[in-house]
Amino acid sequence: MQIRTLELQNFRSYEDASVTLSDGLTAIVGENGQGKTNLLEAISWIAGMGSFRGVPDDALIRLGADAAILRATVVSPDGREQLIEAELPRVGRNRIQVNRQLLSRARDLLGVVQVTVFSPDDLDLVKDGPALRRRWIDEALVSRYPKHDAVRSDLERILKQRNALLRSARGRLDGDTAFTLDVWDEKLAATGQAVRDARETLLAEMAPRLAGAYDAVARQATAVETLYEPSWDGDLASALVASRDYDVRRGVSTVGPHRDEILLRLGGAPARTHASQGEQRSLALALRLAADAIVREAGVAEPVLLLDDVFSELDPGRAEALLGALPGGQRLLTTAAWLPPAAVPDSVLRVEAGRITEASGG
Ligand SMILES: Nc1ncnc2c1ncn2[C@@H]1O[C@H](COP(=O)(O)OP(=O)(O)O)[C@@H](O)[C@H]1O
Ligand SMILES: [Mg+2]
Known part of the structure; x- marks a missing residue:
């Protein structure tokens, strides 16, 4: 399962952002505090209906907004596309729709997208x-x-x-x-x-x-x-x-x-x-x-790999070794500093003050 597009409204520092994701390696670059981790957090929310940072959903709603909205198109290996939409209101229950059908049990979203998160x-x-x-x-x-x-x-x-x-x-x-x-x-x-x-x-x-x-x-x-x-x-x-x-x-x-x-x-x-x-x-x-x-x-799933700022903590040898050990498929990594030379991204996204721009493509 891959994530093809992601749209965020009032999610964390994002007022309104949308992005198309590569099915290979995406590097998300930008200074600290610009919203790199927030982007990975949005993807992981869709997978597990919670933040990998272990904070309640309320913290994910942009300050001053009433609700956060996440929208993603995901593609299964056989090419089938699904639209996932989640609304996280400050008051009341989350609403999750798959292909415009409201899920009666939110937990039914589990397993549609899987992620593996690496964080410092x-x-x-x-x-x-x-x-x-x-x-x-x-x-x-x-x-x-x-x-x-x-x-x-x-x-x-x-x-x-x-x-x-x-x-x-x-x-x-x-x-x-x-x-x-x-x-x-x-x-x-x-x-x-x-x-x-x-x-x-x-x-x-x-x-x-x-x-x-x-x-x-x-x-x-x-x-x-x-x-x-x-x-x-x-x-x-x-x-x-x-x-x-x-x-x-x-x-x-x-x-x-x-x-x-x-x-x-x-x-x-x-x-x-x-x-x-x-x-x-x-x-x-x-x-x-x-x-x-x-x-x-x-064969349960091909998790999307989310690597949040992990290379800055590793010596170059270990960073290289980690890259070599990663399975293929969709991988997103964030960095405020350097990328190991062996990391050749298919796409580079620059994040600045809650805005995402495509820096280069492969
Ligand atoms: N609920 C929220 N509403 C508005 N801004 C938020 C919210 N939660 C976090 N932020 C802002 O998001 C920024 C941090 O984004 P983050 O993705 O962690 O940065 P980094 O690029 O360093 O990974 C901070 O400026 C923080 O104030
Ligand atoms: Mg971060």
């Missing part, structure tokens, strides 16, 4: 706590198995309800609360185990791609391992029973896939504490590449 913040995947790694594997699961989105939102809903109940118990469990908690525990046990199993299976499937991607980007063979560390032993139902008193006292669910860790190891040592900054950057890129490869090789 990806370093936090390696350096920060487990939350970002769980998000990485869960996003990879949804990309690989779009139906997994339902399991993921089930888990979120169950945890929200269970935590609300635990909070309202204020440290003491009466009969009614215990009965309701039983119901939520049963749901959490089933869904939680399913999420853990799915994550572990995907990690195993990803292992060879991760190793290959790391070697390619770092240009050296180093053992890369991912270790799934669940927050419980045995079956989750029993673990929930065992942790019940503790959960009630704490007022929060302390056991489940939302507390699991994915340990990353490089050359036998934890990457978070032992790897150099360069190695950590290579590993972060490899995590993105591996998730992308899984989706591509399974």
Whole structure:
């Protein structure tokens, strides 16, 4: 799937902009603060209905405007064209249309366009706590198995309800609360185990791609391992029973896939504490590449690659190696500075104060 045209109204710094995109490599150039990342953010919104910068939709609406509008024509490999239109109002629900048909469930847009985003913040995947790694594997699961989105939102809903109940118990469990908690525990046990199993299976499937991607980007063979560390032993139902008193006292669910860790190891040592900054950057890129490869090789989608300002953080050797490791197809990269000499864009877009102009074509 490729994005052929993109039109933005009152999206971030864009009042009204439209652009035709190359199906190969597009370089988006411009000084800092001009709107380069905003452009990639718009594309990623269409893919995932959210900002990859992790901000609420409200932040995407241009200051002073009532609604942002995104419009994209996308082309599937068989040449079929679809028109996607999204309206993000400041008040009320988002409206999404595909070929002028309103989607009754916005989530149905998931999977129409897929993207793989690389950003300098990806370093936090390696350096920060487990939350970002769980998000990485869960996003990879949804990309690989779009139906997994339902399991993921089930888990979120169950945890929200269970935590609300635990909070309202204020440290003491009466009969009614215990009965309701039983119901939520049963749901959490089933869904939680399913999420853990799915994550572990995907990690195993990803292992060879991760190793290959790391070697390619770092240009050296180093053992890369991912270790799934669940927050419980045995079956989750029993673990929930065992942790019940503790959960009630704490007022929060302390056991489940939302507390699991994915340990990353490089050359036998934890990457978070032992790897150099360069190695950590290579590993972060490899995590993105591996998730992308899984989706591509399974034939689920050909994600559009969005590389936000990644080359400025890499030494020239790693930048070159990353370019070589990228799959073909539609790729957009932003830069405020230099482009690696090996990057020969098919199209160059210049962004200045929220305006996009075609600088040159290929
Ligand atoms: N909701 C918004 N309304 C208006 N301007 C915005 C909004 N959100 C961000 N901006 C502006 O967008 C600019 C940043 O754009 P960005 O794409 O991050 O720049 P860069 O080219 O450095 O990637 C800033 O000037 C910021 O003030
Ligand atoms: Mg930027």
